[in-house]
Amino acid sequence: MTKIAVWCRHEHDCIIGIGPNIPWNIPSDLKRFRRITSHADIVCGQTTYESFPNRTLPNRQIYVLTFNTGYEVSDKDNHFVINDMMQLQNFPRNLYIAGGASIYKAFMRQMPPEVIVDSCNHNEISGTYSGNPVDIKECIDIMMQDYEQVSPEYNEDNVTTTLWVRKGALVNDDVLRYLTLAITEEK
Numbered sequence: 001m002t003k004i005a006v007w008c009r010h011e012h013d014c015i016i017g018i019g020p021n022i023p024w025n026i027p028s029d030l031k032r033f034r035r036i037t038s039h040a041d042i043v044c045g046q047t048t049y050e051s052f053p054n055r056t057l058p059n060r061q062i063y064v065l066t067f068n069t070g071y072e073v074s075d076k077d078n079h080f081v082i083n084d085m086m087q088l089q090n091f092p093r094n095l096y097i098a099g100g101a102s103i104y105k106a107f108m109r110q111m112p113p114e115v116i117v118d119s120c121n122h123n124e125i126s127g128t129y130s131g132n133p134v135d136i137k138e139c140i141d142i143m144m145q146d147y148e149q150v151s152p153e154y155n156e157d158n159v160t161t162t163l164w165v166r167k168g169a170l171v172n173d174d175v176l177r178y179l180t181l182a183i184t185e186e187k
């Protein structure tokens, strides 16, 4: 399997959320995320899962990380509770890491993804959101040190997306081709 982290961070401060929300609404970024993860297996934290409309994302299998052994998902056929992330160590298919911050950090530290789809939002954060800013500075530091950028920059709506591969990791060309298409396709 290939583990692929997919995030969109705000430039300079690396904020990815405020409280439970992503503090921007950039339809092209959302579409890119949907294209990349369509019909795929994704892992996310309980907070991020709760923020999905109706606690679901259609056409995906969702692995929800929570320490709560009694946690109930909204769709028992397609969503699965994971209490120990090491259970995903020998996952048989590609696995998309979809946040939030605690999950990106846990994977970067303990089970680093081979590939990162790094989107950097250059727009101002505007609007009112309640809660504390959530950032992934630590993940970006690790990315800069342990990964190399393998794609050009793709710009859309003032968001720059690049592909990074962990140094020394062998990544199947098909995965990189698939991601490149999913990033550059416009619909």
Ligand SMILES: NC(=O)c1ccc[n+]([C@@H]2O[C@H](COP(=O)([O-])OP(=O)(O)OC[C@H]3O[C@@H](n4cnc5c(N)ncnc54)[C@H](OP(=O)(O)O)[C@@H]3O)[C@@H](O)[C@H]2O)c1
Binding pocket: 006, 007, 008, 009, 015, 016, 017, 018, 019, 020, 021, 022, 044, 045, 046, 047, 048, 049, 051, 065, 066, 067, 068, 082, 083, 084, 085, 098, 099, 100, 101, 102, 103, 104, 106, 134
């Ligand atoms: N911009 C982006 O690309 C992007 C993407 C996704 C999310 N976000 C944002 O990120 C923010 C949420 O991040 P967050 O860090 O607060 O929450 P989160 O990572 O979505 O979820 C945190 C929860 O996950 C569970 N968890 C964390 N680590 C675990 C582990 N090692 N094993 C088992 N369970 C674990 C815990 O659930 P329990 O408390 O139930 O035990 C924890 O409270 C929101 O603002 C969201 O909008 C941004």
